[in-house]
Amino acid sequence: MAKIWVEAYGCSASFADSEMISGLIVNGGHSLAENERDSDLSVIVTCSVKDVTAHKMVHRIKKLRSNPLVVAGCLPKAEQATVEKFSPKASLLGPNSLGKTLEVIRSTLDGIKKIELADTDVSKVGLPKVRLNPAVGIIEIASGCMSECTFCQTKIAKGDLQSYRVGDIVRQVQYEIEDGCVEIWLTSTDNGCYGFDIGSSLPELVQAVSEIKHDFMIRVGMMNPMYLPRIKGKLLERFGNDKVFKFLHVPVQSGSDKVLKDMKRMHTSKIFYDVDSEFRKRFDRFTIATDIIVGFPTETEEDFAKTLDLINKTRPDVVNLSRYSARSGTKASRMEQIDVDKVKQRSKIVFDLVKKISQERNEEWIGWKGEVLFDEVSNGITKGRNFAYKQVVTDDKVRLGQRVNVKIDGAAPNGLYGSIVS
16 A cells, blocks of 8 residues: 655646545555655646646656656646656556546556556546545536637547536535535536536536535636527526625637637637626626636737727736747647747736736725635635635634635735624
8 A cells, every 4th residue: 555645736627636536546545645755656637728837747747756656637638748758657647537546556656657548437526535625625517628729738638528417416516515515616627518418508507506405605617708698698597596606717818809719719709798797787796707818829919909908898806817828739839929028018918907907806895794704724824705706814713614704804906804793
């Protein structure tokens, strides 16, 4: 029996994968190491969505390769040659091959490299797990997506959409709650198209999960704009449930329809404008997060100006900003690239703008009083979320999983500061 170190990077689905890998390890009779130095083998669950992230993965792989190593997640599936270049002896485990975890670990401990990158798992629902956060249950509701974005490696790694059954997901949610979770994250490559392959939909799933007779909150994860017109009406209704955080993550990527077409995003900027308008109109306070890529190969100054215009008009609460970087195997990587200095300049302009807007959005909450669910401990500080998924920090003593009434006294671009009130 071995002591195994597991670390993960990237999206919530990647962290969910690491929880399941850890669960399979423990169920298989091994134990989880407290650090990489005291382990017999390391598993790194990787992300490859950005160039900067891939560089970080390579750095970690080089650091861990002196011991037996399993490289899991998106990077080995999308860039097998890159992984093998820096760690030729490492075993490889794909994002849809988790059922092979113990076989890969046994082989690697015996000194035999094993590669399991094929999509062999029918569903990830119901697998054992060791949660990273005892208060939060991360539920993968599907794998893959229906998009063909020219800049993205995720489709290469995870393939076509494969939705998991509503009943199976509901049973998994029930188990997580009975095991102590007070918050459920519904996550996948793209929640917006959930169920399209099995005759279901995201609103149907949210409704079913909301009906579970327990006190908990639901965070609906990222959904791409192109599928929202098909489900928007019913989704607005489902978000009316008090169990659902008033929070949407809708990555628009650009304000230019020409660039969106070149990205093969299959949506227009108007779809994002409409979603922003309708959800903010329906709910008095609502948090909208989006993603922006600057410096896509075909982005002109006029296109960039349209992105700035979209940000100024919609004023999203959160913007995940990325400088475009060419990812191996994608169509956009073969296009003529924009000068790096110009991309940096555009990135700085967007960064300053969204920081200002985030600060102003959060200042609107000063003086608000209401319930906060404390769902995270980071660097010894317990952090919470209010009904609109705004992060709240307090100097007062609170327990993980506790709900308390808080008055907001201050704001920063990344969250709110408050004090407990009776």
